[in-house]
Amino acid sequence: MxxxxxAQFEEEExxxxxxxxxxxxxxxxxxxxxxxxxxxxxxLTWISWFCSLPGHEYFCEVTEDxxxxxxxxxxxxxxxxxxxxxxxxxxxxxxxEDASKIPDVSIVESSAEMLYxxxxxxxxxxxxxxxxxxxxxxxxIFGSCPRVYCxxxxxxxxxxxxxxxxxxxxxxCPNCNDIYVPPSSRFQGVDGAFFGTTFAHLFFxxxxxxxxxxxxxxxxxxxHSPRSSTGSVAHSxxxxxxxxxxxxxxxxxxxxxxxxxxxxxxxxxxRAKCGPRMQWLRLRPESPDELEMVDWRGxxxxxxxxxxxxxxxxxxxxxDRQMEDFxxxxxxxxxxxxxxxxxxxxxxxxxxxxxxxxxxxGSARTIPTANKSLGSGxxxxxxxxxxxxxxxxxxx
Amino acid sequence: xxxRAVDDVSTGSDSDYSRFWISWFLSSKGNEYFCEVDEDxxxxxxxxxxxxxxxxxxxQALDLITDQLDDDIQDELRGSLDVQARLxxxxxxxxxxVTARGLAxxxxxxxxxxxxxxxxxxxxxxxxxxxxxxxxxxxKSVKLYCGRCEDLYSPKSSRHGSxxxxxxxxxxxxxxxxxxxxxxxxxxxxxxIGATTAAASGTREGENRIRRRLREEMDxxxxxxxxxxxxxxxxxxxxxxxxxxxxxxxxxxTAKLQRWQEAVRDRQVARLEELEERGx
Numbered sequence: 001m002x003x004x005x006x007a008q009f010e011e012e013e014x015x016x017x018x019x020x021x022x023x024x025x026x027x028x029x030x031x032x033x034x035x036x037x038x039x040x041x042x043x044l045t046w047i048s049w050f051c052s053l054p055g056h057e058y059f060c061e062v063t064e065d066x067x068x069x070x071x072x073x074x075x076x077x078x079x080x081x082x083x084x085x086x087x088x089x090x091x092x093x094x095x096x097e098d099a100s101k102i103p104d105v106s107i108v109e110s111s112a113e114m115l116y117x118x119x120x121x122x123x124x125x126x127x128x129x130x131x132x133x134x135x136x137x138x139x140x141i142f143g144s145c146p147r148v149y150c151x152x153x154x155x156x157x158x159x160x161x162x163x164x165x166x167x168x169x170x171x172x173c174p175n176c177n178d179i180y181v182p183p184s185s186r187f188q189g190v191d192g193a194f195f196g197t198t199f200a201h202l203f204f205x206x207x208x209x210x211x212x213x214x215x216x217x218x219x220x221x222x223x224h225s226p227r228s229s230t231g232s233v234a235h236s237x238x239x240x241x242x243x244x245x246x247x248x249x250x251x252x253x254x255x256x257x258x259x260x261x262x263x264x265x266x267x268x269x270x271r272a273k274c275g276p277r278m279q280w281l282r283l284r285p286e287s288p289d290e291l292e293m294v295d296w297r298g299x300x301x302x303x304x305x306x307x308x309x310x311x312x313x314x315x316x317x318x319x320d321r322q323m324e325d326f327x328x329x330x331x332x333x334x335x336x337x338x339x340x341x342x343x344x345x346x347x348x349x350x351x352x353x354x355x356x357x358x359x360x361x362g363s364a365r366t367i368p369t370a371n372k373s374l375g376s377g378x379x380x381x382x383x384x385x386x387x388x389x390x391x392x393x394x395x396x
Numbered sequence: 397x398x399x400r401a402v403d404d405v406s407t408g409s410d411s412d413y414s415r416f417w418i419s420w421f422l423s424s425k426g427n428e429y430f431c432e433v434d435e436d437x438x439x440x441x442x443x444x445x446x447x448x449x450x451x452x453x454x455x456q457a458l459d460l461i462t463d464q465l466d467d468d469i470q471d472e473l474r475g476s477l478d479v480q481a482r483l484x485x486x487x488x489x490x491x492x493x494v495t496a497r498g499l500a501x502x503x504x505x506x507x508x509x510x511x512x513x514x515x516x517x518x519x520x521x522x523x524x525x526x527x528x529x530x531x532x533x534x535x536k537s538v539k540l541y542c543g544r545c546e547d548l549y550s551p552k553s554s555r556h557g558s559x560x561x562x563x564x565x566x567x568x569x570x571x572x573x574x575x576x577x578x579x580x581x582x583x584x585x586x587x588x589i590g591a592t593t594a595a596a597s598g599t600r601e602g603e604n605r606i607r608r609r610l611r612e613e614m615d616x617x618x619x620x621x622x623x624x625x626x627x628x629x630x631x632x633x634x635x636x637x638x639x640x641x642x643x644x645x646x647x648x649x650t651a652k653l654q655r656w657q658e659a660v661r662d663r664q665v666a667r668l669e670e671l672e673e674r675g676x
Binding site: 146147148149160170172177178179180181183197198200201202205214246248249250259261262263264265268270271272273274275276277278279280281282283284285290291293294296298299300 | 515516517518529539541544545546547548549550552566567569570571573574577580583626627628631632635637638640641642643644647648649650652653654655656657658659660661662663664667668671
């Protein structure tokens with residue numbers, strides 16, 4: 001990304017009088033006003049002043065004793081030129097008499113900014129720093145995710161590198177686990193390293209209640225009509241209590257709807273060249289168990305090259321079958337159910353050998369069980385992104 | 397929201413109408429997403445079938461759009477008529493941009509990135525396309541579709557955030573990529589349209605210039621219905637994604653989700669590649 005690029009990107013924003021970003025800005029300013037009015041201007045610290053500058057809304061105020069503790073600054077003195085002068089500026093210490101050897105005060109200013117930024121990167125990883133940032137988060141200072149189906153999930157600032165001068169600050173959305181360019185050009189001058197790569201994620205590890213769970217189940221009414229899923233469902237869903245069985249995982253209900261492109265009301269088939277290719281990026285499984293179906297290499301645990309021999313007509317069945325091995329425990333308890341659901345199969349086999357059928361069910365590792373418990377969940381997730389095969393004719 | 401935006405513009409400027417309503421409408425602030433609908437499209441009543449039920453004062457609104465309204469119409473009516481004319485123009489617009497000529501006009505705007513660029517960092521400023529979430533007016537505001545990540549984003553500016561999504565419709569961006577498969581953005585690497593001013597930076601300059609020349613040789617606008625030999629079966633594998641890390645280590649729960657998502661992707665790719673093999 002170079003500057004002309006960004007300039008063009010920002011044009012739109014610059015014209016807008018009352019963008020969303022601006023509203024946030026106003027809020028931030030109000031806070032600052034409150035602060036400055038209670039404090040005489042003469043005693044306004046460099047840190048408060050720096051954090052009140054336009055574009056610096058994402059910064060929180062680092063406490064002076066954190067900066068004064070040399071341990072917290074380990075290694076920074078090699079990265080910041082005019083270290084001593086920069087420290088004096090940040091801490092509002094009267095400079096020494098021989099300060100005149102610095103050719104230009106603006107050099108010290110940029111050093112002070114760098115120093116503060118790098119200390120800030122470390123500070124926001126501490127308990128106090130995280131607490132300071134959570135206040136800003138809850139106040140919506142960092143803005144919300146531009147992605148429509150994140151339903152305005154709040155974002156946090158995030159760097160792409162811990163080394164200054166690489167890239168500007170980005171915004172991390174915990175709902176889609178993705179990063180975005182801040183909507184306002186004010187933030188184009190803010191270095192991402194001043195927030196660092198770790199903060200955003202440590203933040204959501206620390207405050208699990210703000211972190212959306214990795215699974216999502218559409219409310220039954222919405223699974224059929226995605227249009228209605230946006231507003232009403234989100235509301236009804238948030239009222240019910242939500243529990244993630246993983247106590248260390250996200251404790252918030254995710255906004256999980258994934259956009260489905262349609263042409264004249266028909267889903268675009270994935271078989272079309274322009275068909276959906278990226279829905280996986282936003283997809284969530286319906287239940288946490290499904291996450292376990294993929295091993296650490298990213299392969300399906302039961303992936304016995306099922307795609308080498310499937311026919312179009314069999315697709316759904318194939319998907320059923322790949323559940324097979326997942327729930328061996330359920331095998332014993334559900335034998336009766338197995339029998340019932342196996343009945344069709346039995347008939348085909350010309351009955352009589354009921355025991356044999358049960359044995360088959362056992363050896364086939366609970367096809368019906370899979371259908372019953374995990375299968376239903378899995379299948380629906382799969383169907384959600386799998387195309388409406390029949391519409392291909394319409395679309396292509 | 398919609399009404400407020402409409403009132404703001406319409407009250408002050410009644411007197412200084414430029415000669416044609418449509419060009420006035422297009423040039424007024426906040427209407428940057430709209431393209432010009434050809435007059436003969438509007439004049440062909442077949443194209444307007446059913447719109448008389450959607451728009452009050454349909455006849456006068458249509459006259460206003462086509463600059464045939466009598467001057468002696470009352471001022472009060474004129475005010476409300478303006479709202480109806482916008483609605484009518486919007487609904488005609490939604491039908492127009494899915495025609496061959498309408499698509500071509502929108503492509504020009506798309507190439508100039510007039511609908512903005514994708515805010516997703518990994519999309520590298522991919523230009524966006526407007527889309528509605530419903531084809532019924534007064535329900536949902538316009539959203540922006542990114543052809544690279546295939547997702548929807550809200551416009552940055554509230555001016556555009558208050559435009560009715562039905563004026564663009566649910567079909568438009570997908571029909572565009574269906575008709576012009578050569579315009580489907582690559583899943584990785586720099587955007588090669590709408591970025592002509594942006595592309596030149598340092599070492600990448602030469603590479604981009606070559607790319608652009610290649611691009612110009614097979615002018616995508618001429619390739620309507622073409623692109624038979626494009627394969628998009630495995631493009632998703634090239635897509636970059638962000639991986640959250642704490643002190644360089646991936647997060648357990650997030651990494652698990654991302655592995656699952658990638659497994660879903662791989663399965664789709666395998667499915668599509670197999671289909672393609674059998675098809676060819």
